[in-house]
Amino acid sequence: MAARAPRLGLALLVALALASLPYWSGDLYRLHLVSLIGAYWVLVAGLNLVVGFTGQLSIGHVGLLAVGAYGFAILAGTLGLPPLLALPLCGVLGGAAGLLLGLPSLRLPGFYFAMATMAFALIVTELSLAWGGLTGGGTGLSVPGFPAPFDTPSGQYWLILAVAAAVTALTWNVARLMWGRALVAVRDSEVAAASVGVNVFRVKLTVFVFSGVTAGLGGALFAALQTYITPDTFVFDIGLFFFVCIIIGGRGTILGPLIGTAALTALPELVAPLARLGTFFYGLALLVVVLLVPEGIGRLVAVLVARVSGEPHRSHEVRPDLARLRQALAPPDGTAADAAPAAPAPLAAQALR
């Protein structure tokens, strides 16, 4: 209980800092950057359940992001629906697209699945070019912003923050409870998971559709933030970027990918040479992490914290309670054990060792 109080305090402090960010961030560009991280995080949080917890390596989630973004631009812009209604509709749209992609591809083994999701991203780009009447083709579409309380940069930021917090809470609940255990079981061994009663395909599909919903929401927020989208906005590299964020942050945690998303979005913006290298930097980061710390930076930090805080490495030596075992193994009438207490006891102890 004593350890919880500072943690709760820290969480409150972070929440307060995030909520009041528009007042102390300084310039609008930094606020935009944090909003972008938030929009990405809405997608990455859902994708994290797929990649980090279920172990399905989807590298083409940018396709679902594009579906959400175009959905928002068309629903709120061309059809003129209220943007706050279009936002949840984009979630539905992304979920439907996720179902469409997941139904055939989630039955495939690892590399096949990765290729299918990559193909999906390319197909979405292709279709967004081909259906010029709907998507504006290569020239793209302009995206309407959100109405009154959310029409300023800070208002938009608070909207994104609210959606991101809600999605984070949802994924945290999933990861923490029975669902999360089922997902991790599927990741570690599908056969073992199936043998203890996890419906492997249904679990995968449910989580994938959920990630589609968050991708649709993230896409809508992303589009509103960008104000103008073309097929070039959704290059395959962005899909790779989401994937790298999760792998770098660490699989099977929520904080790790959050840090990964924030760091990988902010670093190229703040350090000029990295921006020029762009995707090369993501590839290098992925390679270094895979080769050196496959568990991700998050795991590395946890190990370092444990070492610095000086918590000794506890070993779990199993010591059988020999006296009780001996008593249990003794004949029920008690005569044999009493009659020859010296001879059989060490024997029994040796046998138990």
Next chain:
Amino acid sequence: MLAVIVSGLAIGAVYAATALAYNVMYSTSKVLSVTTGHLCMLGGVFGAWFIAGLGLPAGLGLLGAVLVGAAFGGITEVVGVRRVLARSDEHLWLLSTLALATMLQQAVGLWWGTEPKPFPRLIPQDFSAGLLDQKYWLPILTVLAMTAGLEAFYRLTLWGKLFQATSEDAFAARARGIPTDRVRSASYLLAGALGGLAGFAAGQLTFAFFALGLTLTLNGFIALAVGGLGSNLGALVGGAGLGLLSAFATYWFGGEYQQTIAVGLLMLVLLVRPEGLLGARRVRPV
């Protein structure tokens, strides 16, 4: 109509060559490398650079392109596969080869430029040859020769038999004294050389383009999965089928739906025959 068939077969030959390179690497390491298509891209880009940029004769350009491909194949093995296989975590190789492929593509894009550049003529021929132009028959002949050469190598030479032994059961092969690690390295060098050769031969068709690798990685994989993983003949059939299908799709529906139709073919084949047309049926471990 004939033009559609010829161009479809030509681009199909490139897919088939990529599928062959997949097969060579898969057989010894059971790894499907994301860098496979990039090997062909290297052949095209470096072939164009050696001949048009440095002014080398075509023969030296070919040699250089093959060497660059083989070198990157070797790098893939040393950096992306060897350490990861030793750790035996499932699918880590997918991440490491994906990272290598991304880095290579971006590096080539930064150095070579992101525009497709023309590939020089290899054999003096008039541009009015139409369907008999070298850009069509060169890749087709190359991939046929590659398949025949690979089969001859596997069946007739001792090294080929080592490859086959490693591919069938690496542990048993090692128990019989075969240096399986060296065989694996050699297979990656071979795959790189084949990819470089194919990319060089198809350069006039595909142009020297940095983003070609990703497309070929995907389409070569589709050809491989359709034809059957591990089968060289299946790679040829799958590549030709996929090339013809995309050519006819372009002819009838326009170029916008190529990828959609290619993936549709993949899904259809995987639903009906999960092991591919000519692949061996795999027993699922339980």
